[in-house]
Amino acid sequence: MALHGMLILRPLRLAGTIFVLATLATATAAAAQALPGCPDYCGDLKVPYPFGTVESCYLGENFFINCTTKINTTTSNFTQIPTAYLMGSDNIVTNISLDGELQILQRVSHDCFYNDRKGVIHISPNSVSYKLQVSPFTISDTRNKLVSIGCDTFAILEGYRQDEERYESGCLSLCGRPNSVPESCSGIGCCTAFIPSGLKNHTVTVSRYKNDSYGDWRCSYAFIVEENYFKFSNASFLEMAKARNLPMVINWEIGDQPCAAAEKSHNFSCKANSKCINRTNSSGYFCMCLPGYGGNPYHPDGCQGNHDPV
Ligand SMILES: *[C@@H]1O[C@H](CO)[C@@H](O)[C@H](O)[C@H]1NC(C)=O
Ligand SMILES: *[C@@H]1O[C@H](CO)[C@@H](O)[C@H](O)[C@H]1NC(C)=O
Ligand SMILES: *[C@@H]1O[C@H](CO)[C@@H](O)[C@H](O)[C@H]1NC(C)=O
Ligand SMILES: *[C@@H]1O[C@H](CO)[C@@H](O)[C@H](O)[C@H]1NC(C)=O
Numbered sequence: 148m149a150l151h152g153m154l155i156l157r158p159l160r161l162a163g164t165i166f167v168l169a170t171l172a173t174a175t176a177a178a179a180q181a182l183p184g185c186p187d188y189c190g191d192l193k194v195p196y197p198f199g200t201v202e203s204c205y206l207g208e209n210f211f212i213n214c215t216t217k218i219n220t221t222t223s224n225f226t227q228i229p230t231a232y233l234m235g236s237d238n239i240v241t242n243i244s245l246d247g248e249l250q251i252l253q254r255v256s257h258d259c260f261y262n263d264r265k266g267v268i269h270i271s272p273n274s275v276s277y278k279l280q281v282s283p284f285t286i287s288d289t290r291n292k293l294v295s296i297g298c299d300t301f302a303i304l305e306g307y308r309q310d311e312e313r314y315e316s317g318c319l320s321l322c323g324r325p326n327s328v329p330e331s332c333s334g335i336g337c338c339t340a341f342i343p344s345g346l347k348n349h350t351v352t353v354s355r356y357k358n359d360s361y362g363d364w365r366c367s368y369a370f371i372v373e374e375n376y377f378k379f380s381n382a383s384f385l386e387m388a389k390a391r392n393l394p395m396v397i398n399w400e401i402g403d404q405p406c407a408a409a410e411k412s413h414n415f416s417c418k419a420n421s422k423c424i425n426r427t428n429s430s431g432y433f434c435m436c437l438p439g440y441g442g443n444p445y446h447p448d449g450c451q452g453n454h455d456p457v
């Protein structure tokens with residue numbers, strides 16, 4: 148697919164750990180994105196069909212974005228921020244791409260403790276793990292990685308793939324002192340591992356492996372994160388103490404049939420000038436505009452020619 152646009156990269160430097168926010172300004176942005184009469188934004192987030200925020204504006208409940216007002220209690224005047232939640236969940240959506248991907252924020256599992264030789268004292272008050280459920284969608288295995296950060300850190304990823312298949316993996320990171328770690332994620336202070344395809348839900352738990360750092364406050368962190376958004380450095384220890392949420396990429400798809408069967412059905416979603424693409428390792432499909440066309444392949448108007456097709 149030809150991209151007629153400009154990619155603007157805005158590096159957001161939080162003292163060493165780099166989160167890159169990419170903005171794509173396309174020439175086709177003017178084409179209708181939501182159904183006629185439907186809101187096409189939730190705050191700053193563009194919400195294109197098949198997603199929608201209001202009844203009859205989305206394609207089935209999987210594509211419902213709950214756009215509600217969250218009150219920021221840290222500001223004295225309680226500023227209200229429109230926030231987009233995926234389906235009925237508490238997963239905040241930060242980007243919806245028509246190429247079958249969306250970005251959500253998820254919380255970081257952590258364990259902060261003090262070891263005084265007599266025993267480990269937890270702060271906060273215990274190891275905190277978070278569950279994430281994205282079913283019927285899946286966590287992208289090509290865009291995300293499992294990461295653990297800490298000097299005595301044992302992270303376990305447990306989840307389910309399609310057909311109720313259970314999956315388990317782990318990551319171990321060790322080091323003497325947080326300020327003597329290398330600038331790469333190599334097992335010293337930081338560990339990274341691939342995740343499997345087709346994960347529908349998971350829990351990341353974090354615990355200690357050796358218990359041998361006496362008299363120190365220590366924190367360990369573990370999370371699945373969008374690969375391009377996270378770069379490890381020794382400053383990551385300080386950064387993680389402030390990072391509550393990190394981005395992750397979810398693969399979405401239409402229905403539960405491959406293209407060949409869906410094309411024959413009454414409710415096929417790929418409209419004019421688009422093609423159907425099977426979702427690898429899953430049962431549904433998604434749509435893309437044909438070369439030379441842009442816009443929203445799911446919109447009833449279909450894709451629009453933004454220059455003469457070749
Ligand atoms: C949203 O996701 C698309 C596709 O991954 C990407 O090209 C675009 O830059 C992202 N936009 C923002 C604001 O992150
Ligand atoms: C709440 O407001 C504070 C101060 O303006 C800001 O730093 C913070 O990012 C806001 N939180 C959210 C969730 O927008
Ligand atoms: C509320 O406070 C924030 C940050 O202090 C400020 O940016 C915003 O303009 C204020 N909003 C109103 C309605 O006063
Ligand atoms: C949307 O989220 C709000 C706040 O969490 C909740 O009160 C409301 O019931 C949700 N709406 C739907 C339709 O799920």
Ligand SMILES: *[C@@H]1O[C@H](CO)[C@@H](O)[C@H](O)[C@H]1NC(C)=O
Nearest residue numbers: 265266267268355356357358
């Ligand atoms: C570490 O300390 C905790 C709490 O004292 C204990 O439950 C755990 O078994 C210890 N782990 C190891 C590997 O010694």
Ligand SMILES: *[C@@H]1O[C@H](CO)[C@@H](O)[C@H](O)[C@H]1NC(C)=O
Nearest residue numbers: 278279280307311347348349
């Ligand atoms: C994850 O999915 C499996 C299989 O569908 C289910 O048994 C399990 O309860 C789910 N776990 C969570 C935390 O939602």
Ligand SMILES: *[C@@H]1O[C@H](CO)[C@@H](O)[C@H](O)[C@H]1NC(C)=O
Nearest residue numbers: 325326327328381382383385
């Ligand atoms: C990171 O390492 C550099 C030297 O490589 C050191 O000067 C700096 O203090 C370290 N930062 C932290 C947060 O430990």
Ligand SMILES: *[C@@H]1O[C@H](CO)[C@@H](O)[C@H](O)[C@H]1NC(C)=O
Nearest residue numbers: 206207401402403412414416
């Ligand atoms: C289309 O209809 C079929 C059969 O009626 C159903 O199984 C499928 O889930 C529907 N797909 C969508 C995207 O609504």
Ligand SMILES: *[C@@H]1O[C@H](CO)[C@@H](O)[C@H](O)[C@H]1NC(C)=O
Nearest residue numbers: 405406407408423424425426
């Ligand atoms: C999609 O997958 C089905 C089988 O699952 C296959 O028969 C079909 O050729 C595939 N279509 C495309 C466009 O790749």
Ligand SMILES: *[C@@H]1O[C@H](CO)[C@@H](O)[C@H](O)[C@H]1NC(C)=O
Nearest residue numbers: 308309343344345427428429
């Ligand atoms: C996912 O797809 C890839 C490429 O088609 C294949 O090699 C792999 O075995 C598939 N995994 C599963 C669990 O189906």
